[in-house]
Amino acid sequence: MAKRPPTIPDSELDVLKVLWDLGQATVREALETLRAAGRQWSYATVATLLDRLESKGLVTSDRRELAFVYKPVISGQEVRQKRVNSLVDKLYQGEPGLLVLHLLKSHPLDPDQAKEVRSVLDQMMGDKGRKKDR
C-alpha cells in the first residue's frame, strides 16, 4: 500500500523555477512571471500548484501584508541531482559515463564548454594518477 513518494510534476516544476529565479514570490508575482514566459494559467492554477508544492514540503509560505510569500525549500541543484540520478539509474544502467558519452556524441558543445569539460576531465585523470584521496 505504500504511498508513492512525492514527485515534482512538470507544472509544479515550472512554478518552482520561478521561485528559484526570484528567490521568493507571491502567487501573483509567480503568475506574472509565468505569463511573461508564455504560460497562460489562471491565478487559481498557480495558487493550487504552490499549495501542492507546499504540502510536499518543497516550499514554505509566510504571510506578508496582503498575500502569502512563497520560498523554495529545495534548491535547483538538489532537483537536478535527483533527476540526473534517476535518469542514470533508469536508462544508463547506473553508469553516468554512458550518459556523458551519449551527450557528447549527440549534442555538440560550444568551444568554451568543451574547454571547461576538458579541464575537469584532466583534473580527474591527473588526480587519479598522483594521489588517491582529495
Add this chain to the structure above:
Amino acid sequence: MAKRPPTIPDSELDVLKVLWDLGQATVREALETLRAAGRQWSYATVATLLDRLESKGLVTSDRRELAFVYKPVISGQEVRQKRVNSLVDKLYQGEPGLLVLHLLKSHPLDPDQAKEVRSVLDQMMGDKGRKKDR
C-alpha cells in the same frame, strides 16, 4: 483542451526495458523477467501495462500460438534521447554542456570511460580547429 502527449510512466518503462532486453515477450515471459528482477507484480498488471504501451503505439502485439507476443516499436535509444533532451531543456537551460559538467563533477568516471570521453572530446575539439565539417 489539447490532450496531453503520451508519456512513458515508470512502470511502463520497466516493462518496455524487458522487451528491449529480450527482443520480444509474452505477458508471462515479461512477468517472469520482472519477478526475477524484483518487481512483484501480478500477471494482470503486466498485461495492463503492455496494453497501455500498445495503445500509445510504443509496442505491437502479434498472436502466436497460445499467447500474444509483444515487440517494442520504440527503441531504447529513442527513449533515452527524448528523456535527455527534456531534462536538458527543463533543468539545464537547453545547454547540454551544463549537464555534462554537472555529471563529471558529481559522479567520478571510471578510468576507461574517462579515456573514452576524452577521446570523443579531443576529436570534437580537434575537428573544430582543422576543418569544420566532418
Add this chain to the structure above:
DNA sequence: TGTATCCTAAGACAGTTGTCTAACAAGGTC
C-alpha cells in the same frame, strides 16, 4: 457605505498512473 479589488479556500472534474479482482474462453486431461 457601497462597490471594485485582491486574496485565500474549497472543491470540482477529467485524464493518467499504479495495481488488482474477477469473469470468461480455449486447449488438454481423466
Add this chain to the structure above:
DNA sequence: GACCTTGTTAGACAACTGTCTTAGGATACA
C-alpha cells in the same frame, strides 16, 4: 463431459496531475 491450466478482457479504484470555478474575507477608494 467435467476440470485444470493458461491466457484475455473488462473494469475497478485510489492517488496524482492539470486546470479551473466559485464563494467568501479584506482592503481600498469614491
